[in-house]
Amino acid sequence: MASIPQKVVHQYLRHNKKFPHVWCAGCSNGIVLGAVIRAIHELQIPKDDVMMVSGIGCTSRMPVYVDFNSLHTLHGRAIAFATGIKMVKPNMKVIVITGDGDATAIGGNHFIHAARRNIDLTVLVLNNHIYGMTGGQYSPTTPEGDFASTTPYGNIDEPFNICQLAMGAGATFVARGTAFHALETQTLIKEAILHKGCSVLEIVSSCPVIYGRLNKKGSPSRMLENMRDNSINIKAAEKLPPEQTEGKIIRGILKKDDKAVEYYDKYTQLVNRIKSKNK
Amino acid sequence: MAKEEVKAPQELEKDWVLMQGNEAVAKAAIDVGVKFFAGYPITPSTEIAEILAEELPLNDGVYIQMEDEISSMCAVIGASLAGAKSLTATSGPGFSLMQEAIGFAKISETPCVIVNVQRTGPSTGLPTKPGQGDIMQARWGSHGDGPAIVLYPDSVKEAYELTIRAFNLSEKYRTCVILLMDEVLGHMREAVLLPDISKFRVINRLKPTVPPEWYKHYEEDQKYLSPLASYGEGYRFHVTGLAHDAHGFPTNKPAEVKTMVTRLKKKITHNIRDIVQIESFMMEDAKVAIFAVGIVSRAAKSAILKARNEGLKVGLLRPLTIWPFPDEAVQKMLRNVETVIVPELNQGQLIHEIERLTKDKTDSDIVKIQKANGELITPNEIYKSIKEVI
Numbered sequence: 001m002a003s004i005p006q007k008v009v010h011q012y013l014r015h016n017k018k019f020p021h022v023w024c025a026g027c028s029n030g031i032v033l034g035a036v037i038r039a040i041h042e043l044q045i046p047k048d049d050v051m052m053v054s055g056i057g058c059t060s061r062m063p064v065y066v067d068f069n070s071l072h073t074l075h076g077r078a079i080a081f082a083t084g085i086k087m088v089k090p091n092m093k094v095i096v097i098t099g100d101g102d103a104t105a106i107g108g109n110h111f112i113h114a115a116r117r118n119i120d121l122t123v124l125v126l127n128n129h130i131y132g133m134t135g136g137q138y139s140p141t142t143p144e145g146d147f148a149s150t151t152p153y154g155n156i157d158e159p160f161n162i163c164q165l166a167m168g169a170g171a172t173f174v175a176r177g178t179a180f181h182a183l184e185t186q187t188l189i190k191e192a193i194l195h196k197g198c199s200v201l202e203i204v205s206s207c208p209v210i211y212g213r214l215n216k217k218g219s220p221s222r223m224l225e226n227m228r229d230n231s232i233n234i235k236a237a238e239k240l241p242p243e244q245t246e247g248k249i250i251r252g253i254l255k256k257d258d259k260a261v262e263y264y265d266k267y268t269q270l271v272n273r274i275k276s277k278n279k
Numbered sequence: 280m281a282k283e284e285v286k287a288p289q290e291l292e293k294d295w296v297l298m299q300g301n302e303a304v305a306k307a308a309i310d311v312g313v314k315f316f317a318g319y320p321i322t323p324s325t326e327i328a329e330i331l332a333e334e335l336p337l338n339d340g341v342y343i344q345m346e347d348e349i350s351s352m353c354a355v356i357g358a359s360l361a362g363a364k365s366l367t368a369t370s371g372p373g374f375s376l377m378q379e380a381i382g383f384a385k386i387s388e389t390p391c392v393i394v395n396v397q398r399t400g401p402s403t404g405l406p407t408k409p410g411q412g413d414i415m416q417a418r419w420g421s422h423g424d425g426p427a428i429v430l431y432p433d434s435v436k437e438a439y440e441l442t443i444r445a446f447n448l449s450e451k452y453r454t455c456v457i458l459l460m461d462e463v464l465g466h467m468r469e470a471v472l473l474p475d476i477s478k479f480r481v482i483n484r485l486k487p488t489v490p491p492e493w494y495k496h497y498e499e500d501q502k503y504l505s506p507l508a509s510y511g512e513g514y515r516f517h518v519t520g521l522a523h524d525a526h527g528f529p530t531n532k533p534a535e536v537k538t539m540v541t542r543l544k545k546k547i548t549h550n551i552r553d554i555v556q557i558e559s560f561m562m563e564d565a566k567v568a569i570f571a572v573g574i575v576s577r578a579a580k581s582a583i584l585k586a587r588n589e590g591l592k593v594g595l596l597r598p599l600t601i602w603p604f605p606d607e608a609v610q611k612m613l614r615n616v617e618t619v620i621v622p623e624l625n626q627g628q629l630i631h632e633i634e635r636l637t638k639d640k641t642d643s644d645i646v647k648i649q650k651a652n653g654e655l656i657t658p659n660e661i662y663k664s665i666k667e668v669i
């Protein structure tokens with residue numbers, strides 16, 4: 001048997017079981033998986049305490065590859081399954097891995113309601129602006145005018161801004177990273193996990209094989225460089241006049257509210273209140 | 280199994296209580312150790328949620344009202360995989376929304392119980408009226424040919440007993456179990472004397488005893504059963520709705536997929552004697568049998584008692600487990616019967632099963648009484664039908 005490579009990620013992969021993985025060469029999902037693993041490693045969270053839950057899509061294949069408690073659910077429903085787990089095992093770090101379609105189309109209802117409840121889930125939305133798994137149909141985040149297999153004449157739908165949606169719905173930690181800024185994203189993942197309450201981290205990612213080709217976005221590396229060229233960290237953005245940041249992807253922590261009481265804690269408070277009354 | 284006579288109110292002992300079917304389900308849930316309920320309000324099942332919203336926080340459990348029935352069913356599965364006995368309750372429209380996740384519970388072999396208090400008609404139909412239109416949906420509603428265990432009570436007391444049994448079967452066979460109830464039963468109050476829960480055998484899922492590196496959550500013993508760890512307890516296992524191998528990892532190898540689907544089926548067929556329950560009432564010398572479930576069987580019993588007073592040889596067959604269908608028992612019991620009357624609150628569902636099992640009988644030997652307008656089938660209608668065939 002070949003010896004096991006000794007990078008941090010290899011300590012967490014189910015390397016002898018489920019590889020090769022399903023992702024295309026050049027897909028950014030692997031970069032994000034690496035960032036997730038290193039974030040968990042740096043936080044020193046025991047593997048037994050990590051619960052990774054996903055929906056359906058290319059992105060949602062992630063949990064099978066890692067040596068955590070893992071649950072690969074139904075299209076759009078990861079957050080609902082995760083809610084059940086969190087309420088029964090509140091001490092677990094429940095991380096939801098979901099795509100833009102999974103989270104904001106079919107799963108949009110669960111997404112906003114988890115945010116409203118402020119339940120302690122870390123929701124990582126990998127936004128590649130397309131339905132990758134099913135061959136490139138448009139999603140709620142496909143930019144207007146862009147091409148997908150079901151928008152052969154260009155997309156007329158107005159896209160969602162995932163972070164604004166999460167903030168509007170009441171998530172208490174909202175941030176954005178990109179697959180290009182892997183180290184920065186890793187730090188954001190750590191912050192999102194540490195935050196007690198509903199954390200939503202949008203990670204702009206790339207589907208070079210379908211979205212990239214249909215929209216002439218260039219090679220996989222070119223698509224990653226575009227993230228570098230078209231984004232700006234919120235701290236830098238705050239110092240610039242609005243016209244200079246228009247159309248840019250704003251990276252960093254967009255909202256962080258540490259005062260709001262988390263949902264399970266509220267439930268516990270309720271239980272304590274009624275139990276003391278009944279005594 | 281003779282039914283107990285309900286005593287007149289003045290004779291009630293102190294332990295007799297007046298209780299609704301929905302209340303009985305909720306009480307059984309607490310007694311059997313349910314620790315998680317997720318649901319979305321819908322008539323005529325809502326009382327179950329309301330009672331559990333009050334009781335679960337006082338009994339170390341969690342009640343959560345989700346944004347719809349889809350998420351309710353998903354949360355229930357998540358909670359069960361995390362180790363809690365979990366329940367949801369709904370009615371027709373909500374039951375339809377749950378179907379995809381019900382399939383997930385089946386393929387992932389996750390124990391949980393779904394109560395469907397049926398109403399009349401497709402779509403919104405008649406929300407406050409009885410119907411038995413979901414009998415086939417409870418069997419086949421979720422796509423892709425999975426196993427099904429479905430129980431059907433006929434009284435408030437039995438709603439209590441079968442809720443406990445539903446959990447026992449779901450924990451033992453690691454699958455979702457559906458409790459189908461009639462609207463009237465959900466809402467009807469009856470005087471009941473419930474045995475203490477200590478009188479029941481309560482089954483909890485097997486937990487693995489092997490070290491985590493040896494654990495395969497889909498590896499069976501001879502009875503097609505296998506232990507289920509809970510998330511967060513050191514086993515770090517993978518669960519997916521994809522076809523999977525014994526480790527729970529996705530596979531598309533035909534041989535491994537065959538093992539999986541065979542196991543899902545055999546788990547039920549191999550243990551059918553343990554799963555199936557059927558009541559036979561005055562069937563010993565019966566020439567006419569009535570085959571009915573739930574509330575309709577009670578009308579049938581009144582009709583039978585009246586007919587018996589006149590010397591007519593008629594009896595009742597009533598499955599408490601409707602899926603898997605009790606083929607063997609039904610076939611045996613109908614062998615010496617000339618005519619079968621099948622009254623049901625739909626446009627013909629149970630009757631297909633009876634036709635399938637009575638190939639020796641002609642069309643005129645199988646009599647249907649079907650109503651799907653929100654009204655009940657009365658004892659008199661069944662009595663008249665008995666008179667017509669004898």
Ligand SMILES: Cc1ncc(C[n+]2csc(CCOP(=O)(O)OP(=O)(O)O)c2C)c(N)n1
Pocket residue numbers: 056057058059060075098099100101102103128130131132133134139
């Ligand atoms: C109920 C249901 N409807 C449709 C599908 C088909 N389907 C699978 S993945 C997917 C889209 C995935 O897109 P996204 O969530 O953006 O993830 P990606 O593949 O791009 O990572 C769809 C429509 C499904 N599996 N289930």
Ligand code: SF4
Pocket residue numbers: 022023024026027028029058059128132133206207208209210211
């Ligand atoms: S189709 Fe797109 S999103 Fe899916 S694996 Fe390939 S590159 Fe990645």
